[in-house]
Amino acid sequence: xxxxxxxxxVAAGVVPRPLPPGVRRRxxxxxxxxxxxxxxxxxxxxxxxxxxxxxxxxxxxQALSAAxxxxxxxxxxxxxxxxxxxxxxxxxxxxxxxxxATVGVVVSCVPVAYALxxxxxxxxxxxxxxVLSTLMLPFQVTVxxxxxxxxxxxxxxxxxxxxxxxxxxxxxxIFLLRQFFLTIPEELTDAARVDGASELQIMTRVxxxxxxxxxxxxxxxxxxxxxxxxxxxxxxxxxDPNLWTLxxxxxQFRTMTQVDWNLMMAxxxxxxxxxxxxxxxxxxxxxxxxxxTGVKG
Amino acid sequence: MSPWVVGFSVFIVYPMVSxxxxxxxxxxxxxxxxFVGLENYRFMFTQDPNFWQSVRNTLWMVGVGVSLRIVFxxxxxxxxxxxxxxxxVYRTIFFLPTMAPPVAAAVAxxxxxNPRIGPxxxxxxxxxxxxxxxxxxxxxxxxxxxxxxxxxGVGDAMIIFLAGLLDxxxxxYEAAEIEGAGPWQRFRFVTLPMISPxxxxxxxxxxxxxFQYFTQAYxxxxxxxxxxxxxxxxxxxxxxxxxxxxxxxxxxxxYFRMGYASAMAWVLFLITMACTALIFRTSARWxxxxxxxx
Numbered sequence: 001x002x003x004x005x006x007x008x009x010v011a012a013g014v015v016p017r018p019l020p021p022g023v024r025r026r027x028x029x030x031x032x033x034x035x036x037x038x039x040x041x042x043x044x045x046x047x048x049x050x051x052x053x054x055x056x057x058x059x060x061x062q063a064l065s066a067a068x069x070x071x072x073x074x075x076x077x078x079x080x081x082x083x084x085x086x087x088x089x090x091x092x093x094x095x096x097x098x099x100x101a102t103v104g105v106v107v108s109c110v111p112v113a114y115a116l117x118x119x120x121x122x123x124x125x126x127x128x129x130x131v132l133s134t135l136m137l138p139f140q141v142t143v144x145x146x147x148x149x150x151x152x153x154x155x156x157x158x159x160x161x162x163x164x165x166x167x168x169x170x171x172x173x174i175f176l177l178r179q180f181f182l183t184i185p186e187e188l189t190d191a192a193r194v195d196g197a198s199e200l201q202i203m204t205r206v207x208x209x210x211x212x213x214x215x216x217x218x219x220x221x222x223x224x225x226x227x228x229x230x231x232x233x234x235x236x237x238x239x240d241p242n243l244w245t246l247x248x249x250x251x252q253f254r255t256m257t258q259v260d261w262n263l264m265m266a267x268x269x270x271x272x273x274x275x276x277x278x279x280x281x282x283x284x285x286x287x288x289x290x291x292x293t294g295v296k297g
Numbered sequence: 298m299s300p301w302v303v304g305f306s307v308f309i310v311y312p313m314v315s316x317x318x319x320x321x322x323x324x325x326x327x328x329x330x331x332f333v334g335l336e337n338y339r340f341m342f343t344q345d346p347n348f349w350q351s352v353r354n355t356l357w358m359v360g361v362g363v364s365l366r367i368v369f370x371x372x373x374x375x376x377x378x379x380x381x382x383x384x385x386v387y388r389t390i391f392f393l394p395t396m397a398p399p400v401a402a403a404v405a406x407x408x409x410x411n412p413r414i415g416p417x418x419x420x421x422x423x424x425x426x427x428x429x430x431x432x433x434x435x436x437x438x439x440x441x442x443x444x445x446x447x448x449x450g451v452g453d454a455m456i457i458f459l460a461g462l463l464d465x466x467x468x469x470y471e472a473a474e475i476e477g478a479g480p481w482q483r484f485r486f487v488t489l490p491m492i493s494p495x496x497x498x499x500x501x502x503x504x505x506x507x508f509q510y511f512t513q514a515y516x517x518x519x520x521x522x523x524x525x526x527x528x529x530x531x532x533x534x535x536x537x538x539x540x541x542x543x544x545x546x547x548x549x550x551x552y553f554r555m556g557y558a559s560a561m562a563w564v565l566f567l568i569t570m571a572c573t574a575l576i577f578r579t580s581a582r583w584x585x586x587x588x589x590x591x
Contacts, residue, residue: 034379041376042390048449049393051416052405066419112301134309138509138569140545140562142312144319144555148326149312168304228398230512231542235550247400251516255525261408264520268401279396283389287456 056265063261077266084263085256087270089242090249097162097233097245098226104166105173105222106215112169113177114203118189128178134171139231147235157240162232166222173218176289180214181207217289220282227275246271320560325553337560348561350536351544354440358540359507359572362444367499370451371492374458375484388459395452403516406446407433433521436537443513443538454499461495462488490585497584501576508569511542518543541565 019027055063056077057070081087115121116128150161184207192202208215230247237243244252250271253264279286320337324330341348377388394402409415410432421429430438465488473483489496515531518538522530528551532539545565549558 031381034376035383037376038380038383038387041373042387045391045394045449047416048402048405048409049397051409055408064414066414068416068419108301108304130305134305136505136570136573137309137313138505138562138565140509140542140558141316141566142309143316144549144559144562145312145315146308147550148315148555149307151326165304165308168308169301174301224396228400230400230515231546234515234546238550247398247512250400250404251519252527253404254520254523255527261414264404265408268404271401272397275396275398276393279393287392 052265052268055261056269058262060260060262063265074262077262078270081263081266081270084260085249085253085267086241086244087246087249087267090244090246093159093237093243094227094245094247097159098223100159100163101166101226102219102223104163104168105170106219108167108169109173109177109218110208110211110215111203112174113181114199114207116174117178117181118202118207119199131171131174135175143235150236155236157237157243159237159243161236162226170222173222176218176221177211177214180211184210213285213288216282216285220278220285221289223278224275316559316562319556320563322556324555326555327553330556333556337557338564341557341560341564347536347539347544351539351541354537354539355508355510355541357440358443358510359504361440362447362510363500363503363507365444366447366451366454366503367496369448370454370458370499371496373451373455374462375488377455377459378462388456391455392452394449397450399450399512400516402450403446403513404520406442406449407517407520410442410445433517433538434534436535439517439534439537443517446513446517454503457495457499458492461492465491493584494586497576497580501573504572504576505569508565508572509542510540511546514538514540514543515546 051068054068054070057073057075058067058077059070059072059074062070112131116124116131146161147156150156153160155161155164188206188210189202192206197205228247229245230251233245233248234251237245238248250264250267253267257263319330321332321334322330323333323336373391377384377391380387397405410417412418412429412431412434415432418429418432430441432442433439469487469491470483473487478486518533519527519530522533524530524533528547531543531547541561542565545558545561548554548561
């Protein structure tokens with residue numbers, strides 16, 4: 001072998017020996033080149049955020065000009081935007097939908113995933129295939145009859161069509177939870193069963209505590225989905241501005257006001273902010289959840 | 298199990314069956330559905346130019362948008378495997394745009410790509426480009442604006458690629474290097490086969506969601522057209538952002554042609570199934586399972 005330590009790794013217990021200057025310089029230059037690429041890409045990813053925030057702080061005339069730096073900084077835009085559109089109401093509606101749907105999904109999907117992964121019953125495999133196939137089904141296929149059902153229930157316009165169905169299970173969440181439940185050792189649940197625990201007890205006392213990361217991921221995904229969604233809210237509450245969610249409010253901004261780029265950007269910032277904060281608080285849950293669905297799927 | 302069974306019947310099975318029935322009717326919600334046989338399908342395929350435009354737009358978006366997202370996702374994930382220090386910070390930054398709500402992200406891009414005041418065209422102008430693209434204001438470039446928006450939010454695909462890349466055993470690279478493989482060959486003959494299951498997953502998910510592309514197109518059309526009535530802005534400019542789901546929404550929920558919308562939904566379902574089946578068929582040739590991946 002030409003080189004004993006291919007990538008500069010130092011074997012355990014070996015005293016690191018100083019590298020020859022040539023190797024060190026090459027490695028340094030390599031690192032500089034790498035970080036240059038990474039910083040350039042980072043700048044590209046961050047640029048839209050920066051411009052949105054800067055524009056949100058401009059006066060309306062300045063926002064219409066080619067200016068890049070706000071002068072003066074108009075922090076009051078963030079108050080102004082509450083006067084331009086009914087942001088408080090949209091936020092309250094969005095919170096109701098997102099929280100309601102999240103609670104619904106967790107409450108309804110954990111038992112189903114438990115039944116699909118831990119209970120032995122005839123047709124279990126078939127039921128799982130059915131769940132999987134509904135993952136493929138475009139929402140558009142069921143949406144017309146659903147709309148008609150909700151009209152009959154007198155639920156249109158109301159927030160109910162965005163919340164209530166979530167209490168009856170969601171294919172994606174069931175799938176993700178089932179995958180995670182399968183990784184919990186069978187011995188644990190069997191031991192509880194031997195000790196005389198009922199299935200309900202096993203689920204709530206053994207499986208749920210162990211599956212907290214997966215449940216957190218499911219809750220987070222559903223919250224974000226409901227917070228962000230436009231299509232379903234547009235259908236079910238689009239006709240009644242009192243029930244609009246933030247998505248609809250922002251999407252319709254141009255139809256309600258003059259071209260106020262500064263206020264439009266301020267509204268975008270306010271809409272993004274809670275989600276970005278949530279991301280930083282729950283980054284690990286999030287990245288692990290995405291990976292769980294992707295790699296193991 | 299039982300709430301799910303109830304939910305499954307009420308919210309999936311019944312709607313599926315009845316939407317299939319509606320697709321053979323004329324139905325405006327006010328009067329009873331009238332059975333018209335295959336009329337909706339005949340009109341769709343032979344007489345409705347908007348339908349074909351929406352199909353072309355959607356196929357373009359699935360073809361160009363999804364493949365570029367996969368390429369860019371692999372590139373960014375690869376770049377993220379380089380640094381020894383600061384990897385987490387870079388990963389967070391690259392992922393951040395994915396967290397922006399789609400409506401907010403689209404609104405942001407409508408501004409960033411604004412031909413007159415947006416920073417992108419100002420930069421292009423400063424670089425000496427005489428006629429920078431009009432982006433969302435011109436039918437020729439509007440979809441490219443949406444592609445850029447999709448690349449900005451590449452994070453969800455990227456994270457999955459990154460997990461796949463980090464799972465590739467180091468020994469494979471070392472072995473390839475000893476055999477004299479250069480960086481490109483190592484990527485082509487070690488990395489790509491090893492992450493092909495992840496590419497496969499992202500491709501399938503991308504195609505399925507690509508056919509349902511709606512939110513970004515809706516927002517971009519409404520926010521650029523300046524039309525006071527949102528539903529009249531759909532597809533702006535000149536139908537170039539009229540995607541399948543946008544057109545379906547317009548037919549079903551602004552003109553209340555429920556029968557026609559149902560027929561369109563079933564065609565969408567069948568196209569999606571056919572494409573997915575096709576990808577699964579070809580996957581045996583290019584997806585390699587059974588490395589040390591799992």
